[in-house]
Amino acid sequence: MSSLSYREWDIFINERAKTSGGAITGRYQCVVPAFLMSRQTIGFLAEGFELRYPRPLRLERQIRPDIAEAGLPANGQDFVIDIWGQFDVGRSAREQIDDVLSYVGTLSVCTDFPLDVKAMQFVDQWGTAVFHASRRPIGRGVGFEIEERGAASGKINEDFEYFRGVLGAVGSKQKVAIRHYLTGMTLLALEDHTPGLIDAAYMQFYQAIEASTGDHRLEVVQKEIAKKPLKNSRDVQIICHQVFNVRHKYFGHGSETDFHEIADAGPEQAFRVAKQCLVARWLCRALIDCETSSRNILAREMRFYLGDHSDAFHGSIHELEGAFWADFGQGGDPKKKACKTYDAEGAAAEPYTFREAPQA
DSSP states (O other): OOTTOOOEEEEEEOHHHHHHOSEEEEEEEEEEOOOTTHHHHHHHHHHHEEOBSSSOEEOSSOOOHHHHHHTSOOTTSOEEEEEEEEEETTSOHHHHHHHHHHHHHHHHHHHTSOOOOOEEEEEETTSOEEEEEEEEOSEEEEOOOHHHHHHHHHHHHHHHHHHHHHHHSSSOHHHHHHHHHHHHHHHHHHTTTSTTHHHHHHHHHHHHHHHHHTOSOHHHHHHHHHHSOOTTHHHHHHHHHHHHHHHHHHSSOSSOSOGGGGGGSOHHHHHHHHTHHHHHHHHHHHHHHTTSSSOOOOOOOEEEEETTEEEOOOSOHHHHHTTTOOOSSTTTOHHHHEEOOBOTTSOBOOOEEOOSSOOO
């Protein structure tokens, strides 16, 4: 699944169940999104198997496909998978949720289809909901503050013709960058619904940065950034250094082999890595906007949440040293720790040294 697959869950347990003690017999009802092939896959399971814990039971006499289909909801509605088993009141609810997720994940691998659970409940043999849990997303929507509305109005007035020309051009690298950027924003908008899209969004923003600068090599990209009409070119080059190294470390495209460990490292570590998507998104938008007529950067505030805490990235080095610090190997590799910067002519400028730990 996703390298950022760890998610917290909002859990509610029936007060009556808390006092009952022991294990309660019933079924887990798992809600999965209604993707195009969901009906086929869940219908197949209903035809031939009774889903029991710890493993499915093959039905000796299969149910006719038309009868199995009759019990499924209309197209476009979420599907519910019933798994018969027990809920142990004395055991951690999160552990039991993880067991069910592992069970459904195994079905996904066996059927070659992603059955991503976004909510579940356990219903006892009398039809009473013992507990309910819903997946708590890391990402939330984009804000639209008063000052951002003013900036957007200004961009429509000043940059509309520029963007229209770029999107209507043939062979424009900025057109490719904008398409990747908007795809990344779409994936983030869908992340609440489907897990794993933060990873995909990061790579869309990364590809937009490559398209905008015309290269994939960090040093070359930094020199291209230095040539652009940016007020804070050095800061942008430093941000780019982190974006490229985070990509190599955590998104599976470099020589690193331990990036996958984030999947089970806990919510705080998953949140720290997930937030790097906001850094890549800001850099991508800055490179797109610096070429416009106004040269004003409009990266509307987007926050990632973990519990009651949230962070948004606004393009400062101070943020990289604190809330958006990331371990991308700078503690053991001098080349990752030392960031080169360049002037508009490509000559070496003042370097920057990345911290080995976040600033308190």
